[in-house]
Amino acid sequence: MTALHRLSDPLSDLFWRKPRVLLLLLLAPPLLWLGVVYIGSLAALLAQSFFSIDEFSGLINYDLTLKTYGELLRPANYDIVIRTTLMAAAVTIASAVISFPIAYYAAHFAKGRMKAFFYLAVMLPLWSSYLVKVYAWKLILAKEGILTWAIDGIGASAVLNAILAIPVIGGNSLSVSYIGTFLVFLYVWMPYMILPLQASLERVPSNLLEASDDLGATKRQTLRHVILPMAMPGMIAGSIFTFSLTLGDYIIPQIVGSSRNFIGQAVYAHQGTAGNIPLAAAFAVVPIVIMGVYLWAAKRKGAFDAL
Amino acid sequence: MPSDRASLGLRIAAFAGLLFLHLPILLIFVYAFTTEDRTYQWPPPGLTLKWFAVTWNRPDVWAAMGLSVRVAAISTAMALILGTLCAAAVSRARFFGRETISLLVILPIALPGIITGIALRSAFNIGGIPFSTLTIILGHATFCIVVVYNNVVARFRRISGPMLEASADLGANGFQTFRHIVLPNIGSALLAGGMLAFALSFDEVIVTTFTAGQQQTLPIWMLEELVRPRQRPVTNVVAMVVVLVTFLPILGAYYLTRGGSETAGGGK
Numbered sequence: 001m002t003a004l005h006r007l008s009d010p011l012s013d014l015f016w017r018k019p020r021v022l023l024l025l026l027l028a029p030p031l032l033w034l035g036v037v038y039i040g041s042l043a044a045l046l047a048q049s050f051f052s053i054d055e056f057s058g059l060i061n062y063d064l065t066l067k068t069y070g071e072l073l074r075p076a077n078y079d080i081v082i083r084t085t086l087m088a089a090a091v092t093i094a095s096a097v098i099s100f101p102i103a104y105y106a107a108h109f110a111k112g113r114m115k116a117f118f119y120l121a122v123m124l125p126l127w128s129s130y131l132v133k134v135y136a137w138k139l140i141l142a143k144e145g146i147l148t149w150a151i152d153g154i155g156a157s158a159v160l161n162a163i164l165a166i167p168v169i170g171g172n173s174l175s176v177s178y179i180g181t182f183l184v185f186l187y188v189w190m191p192y193m194i195l196p197l198q199a200s201l202e203r204v205p206s207n208l209l210e211a212s213d214d215l216g217a218t219k220r221q222t223l224r225h226v227i228l229p230m231a232m233p234g235m236i237a238g239s240i241f242t243f244s245l246t247l248g249d250y251i252i253p254q255i256v257g258s259s260r261n262f263i264g265q266a267v268y269a270h271q272g273t274a275g276n277i278p279l280a281a282a283f284a285v286v287p288i289v290i291m292g293v294y295l296w297a298a299k300r301k302g303a304f305d306a307l
Numbered sequence: 308m309p310s311d312r313a314s315l316g317l318r319i320a321a322f323a324g325l326l327f328l329h330l331p332i333l334l335i336f337v338y339a340f341t342t343e344d345r346t347y348q349w350p351p352p353g354l355t356l357k358w359f360a361v362t363w364n365r366p367d368v369w370a371a372m373g374l375s376v377r378v379a380a381i382s383t384a385m386a387l388i389l390g391t392l393c394a395a396a397v398s399r400a401r402f403f404g405r406e407t408i409s410l411l412v413i414l415p416i417a418l419p420g421i422i423t424g425i426a427l428r429s430a431f432n433i434g435g436i437p438f439s440t441l442t443i444i445l446g447h448a449t450f451c452i453v454v455v456y457n458n459v460v461a462r463f464r465r466i467s468g469p470m471l472e473a474s475a476d477l478g479a480n481g482f483q484t485f486r487h488i489v490l491p492n493i494g495s496a497l498l499a500g501g502m503l504a505f506a507l508s509f510d511e512v513i514v515t516t517f518t519a520g521q522q523q524t525l526p527i528w529m530l531e532e533l534v535r536p537r538q539r540p541v542t543n544v545v546a547m548v549v550v551l552v553t554f555l556p557i558l559g560a561y562y563l564t565r566g567g568s569e570t571a572g573g574g575k
Binding site: 009011012013015019022023026027029030031033034035037038039040041042044045048098099101102104105106108109116118119120121122123124125127128129130131132133134135136137138139140142144145146149187190191219240244245247248249250251254255264267268271277280281284287288291 | 312313314317318320321324325327328329331332334335338346347348349350388389390392393395396399408411412414415417418419420421422423425426427428429430433445448449452480481482503506507510512513516526529530533534542546549550553554557558561565
């Protein structure tokens with residue numbers, strides 16, 4: 001018998017008799033890392049949002065206060081929160097609309113090879129490099145880029161200029177407008193909507209659709225009263241990703257968009273160059289709270305079963 | 308009877324949606340060959356292989372690439388160990404706090420990256436750990452655990468209890484059962500999880516910007532080029548290489564987990 005076996009038999013017996021010992025041994029390393037370091041640092045982040053910064057010295061004042069949260073209500077900061085939340089909502093809704101046909105087709109009509117094709121066709125963009133995707137859109141939206149070329153080609157540049165002339169969402173060119181930021185967000189996070197949506201659509205039994213048809217419902221009525229309600233948990237599950245990812249992103253609006261800030265950019269700027277850690281922490285708490293409420297509501301709607 | 312074939316409108320909408328997801332990536336491939344070196348002009352005035360040679364001779368690209376590969380390899384190894392331990396514990400027993408552990412594993416990826424980044428940064432600051440390759444790896448391992456965990460926990464559920472009991476009845480101890488029954492069964496899930504973790508780490512930028520000191524991983528290098536472009540065609544070539552390097556592990560992971568109940572990348 002080898003040395004390893006001589007050691008492993010009694011150990012194995014111990015684990016057999018006391019399964020808790022093995023369980024503890026298995027869990028200790030990941031729990032130490034995730035539980036202590038990760039949760040610990042989240043707690044530290046939360047704690048810092050209750051400190052404040054001394055306006056004169058620029059030093060952190062460690063007395064607990066809600067003053068920093070009060071600063072979030074100042075118009076400049078409040079605007080950032082509202083802007084980011086509206087953008088996240090718009091991205092989520094548009095993702096759901098564009099994803100629906102893809103998910104529905106993949107769930108009900110794609111069979112065999114076609115099904116594998118659809119799965120990979122969604123997985124590859126989802127997993128391909130985030131920065132490359134953002135970069136690709138910089139190429140597309142640039143003034144001399146492909147989109148302007150294509151729009152000129154079909155003679156629709158007047159339409160584009162009219163859209164860009166709309167206040168708030170427009171701008172000098174697509175790449176410095178909210179429309180540009182929105183398109184990139186939509187592109188980057190949309191695959192996260194397709195997968196859970198497809199999963200929930202696959203659970204719609206086809207005899208239910210037949211029954212609806214037999215009872216004389218039109219296609220539109222079946223969609224509205226049978227398919228959509230059953231797809232809802234999947235849609236909410238997908239929206240958790242699209243919404244949360246848009247809330248926290250700071251690179252997309254930095255690279256494509258107007259100079260007006262989003263929450264992620266504010267967090268990044270305040271913790272870095274501005275050195276206002278408490279305000280950065282308070283800003284970071286905003287998406288956590290929004291997502292907390294969102295997750296709680298989603299759980300009540302049964303969206304977690306669709307994940 | 309509703310027809311078995313999709314209506315024309317649905318088919319067009321579905322394929323147009325897929326096209327929307329793929330055209331931008333294909334575009335990068337074309338730009339890697341363009342002769343235009345200052346603007347993003349479309350259509351490309353000419354095609355050339357010159358920029359591949361220029362990129363090949365850039366030491367900064369190689370340095371960033373080397374660091375990315377090193378970081379991804381070590382983070383993947385750490386995630387494989389921690390993720391498998393977690394999956395083994397969660398799948399073998401029902402215990403208090405089991406749900407909490409699944410949540411804990413998913414959290415670094417469910418919360419926006421900037422939160423994970425800033426939280427880790429403050430932890431490293433408090434712990435007095437200087438920012439280095441090590442801190443990048445620790446950050447990456449934290450969010451890579453979940454992909455390994457997801458893949459392996461799904462496979463553990465499929466290993467049947469009777470098989471493990473049979474192994475014990477035939478006199479195998481726990482380690483032998485692990486070596487001869489469990490390991491061969493979870494092998495491909497481990498490989499798939501590892502490949503995905505590698506792809507995830509290789510591509511990560513948001514958490515990295517918070518945990519890196521002076522080091523540049525390839526995504527950080529690209530971010531720098533996006534904000535302050537130096538030689539645009541080199542960025543195009545690097546972007547294409549990055550797409551290829553991340554696609555291969557994803558395709559590999561797909562083929563390894565195909566047919567099972569697990570979805571390779573369910574939650575990135």
